[in-house]
Amino acid sequence: MRKKYICILVAVIGVCSLSGCGSSAKKTEEEQVTIGVVTKSKSSEYWLSVCDGMKDAAEKYHADVVILSPDSETEEEIQKNMIRDLLKTDIQAMAVSPIDSYECEDYLNFAREKGISVYACDTPIEDSEIPYIGIDNEKLGYELGEQLAKALDHKGKIGVIAGDFKQAGHRMRVAGFEKYMEKEPGITIEMVRNGYSNMRVSQKDVDEILVKYPDLNGIMATSAVTALGLSEATEGREISIVSVDAQEDALKAVQDGRIVALGAQSGYQIGYETIRYIVKDLEGEGTGEDEILDSQVLTKENIDTYMKDDGYSHP
Known part of the structure; x- marks a missing residue:
């Protein structure tokens, strides 16, 4: 030893x-x-x-x-x-x-x-x-793609806003997400942006994205902090958001319907x-x-059970 x-x-x-x-x-x-x-x-x-x-x-x-x-x-x-x-x-x-x-x-x-x-x-x-x-990031990205497709009834235009691709976890989440979307002929990925590692997207950036891609129906964000900023900046628009990280404010956003699916990385x-x-x-x-x-994908259907159980039982 x-x-x-x-x-x-x-x-x-x-x-x-x-x-x-x-x-x-x-x-x-x-x-x-x-x-x-x-x-x-x-x-x-x-x-x-x-x-x-x-x-x-x-x-x-x-x-x-x-x-x-x-x-x-x-x-x-x-x-x-x-x-x-x-x-x-x-x-x-x-x-x-x-x-x-x-x-x-x-x-x-x-x-x-x-x-x-x-x-x-x-x-x-x-x-x-x-x-x-840690978690299997590619698998989780794949599962989030499945949930977003379901929320959009398997049709529409979507975007990806990711953390810095120098971080393998963000890159792998996007890779898994894109892999799932290959199965969805009715959904097109209009844009992929990276560099938002644990950062909120500014209103200016969101406005720029929506001007360039006015018909977006959904967004995958690779971190909850980014997703929460997106949910605020796109309030009033019918844009479905999926993301990762089981933090309290993101869990509340799932309960409220502001995030349609969240990868529960504890x-x-x-x-x-x-x-x-x-x-x-x-x-x-x-x-x-x-x-x-x-890891577990949380939606409005299972979020209350997850939070009641505290998500992860501390040893």
Whole structure:
């Protein structure tokens, strides 16, 4: 089993100061593994729930977890600097939710030199053997396509507004969505825009889209934050919206009918399972394989049951 170290408090404080919002789960044993985590953002309900899941798992599995987050998912270089700085500290493993899934070799090489195991959570690190903990994004995109086609009675014109395609998760959601739409001859995809990673679409952008594509009947947004902005900006128009992320405001939008289908990606579950996976792996009980978590498509028909059950039962 990999030798475990006690994280020095001064080192943790130094690391946390990099972002101003780092956090360390309480130690419960004299010796325990220390895991560094760098997420994409700290500015949404989804990422806060990821961190909550990690903290709860750290307490259960006697790990010390240091979490750093840039302010937004557009701060790629800040995230990479956080990763490099955290790799210089006394950690045994690192979980990363990459803002860029394709340009990771620099910090992966540094981690190898330091003997630190790296794991991808929420978003895969492409072109690598790094284990991934998260949902099957392509499958979920396919299922959302099916729901949107059903809402449109299998005919109409639609668009896609996605996060940055440098993030493999957004790219895969769109790929799955487009794959399903190949089965729908009565539906045409009029436009695909990307670059809205966890960002609301401005009224100006929406107005521009609707001027250029006035006959849109539906939109697939690859994140709930974007979908919520769209639902506000298109209020009064008959445009069906589908999206991803089981955050409270998006769940309420499904109840209200502002979002017709939502892929329930539980941030809490992803955070919790990431820490559990890493601890087990470091203890020699891991498989080295990706851990694909369950996701569920929510509509007005099943949303109340989901919310009553709290969506994901905390271990």
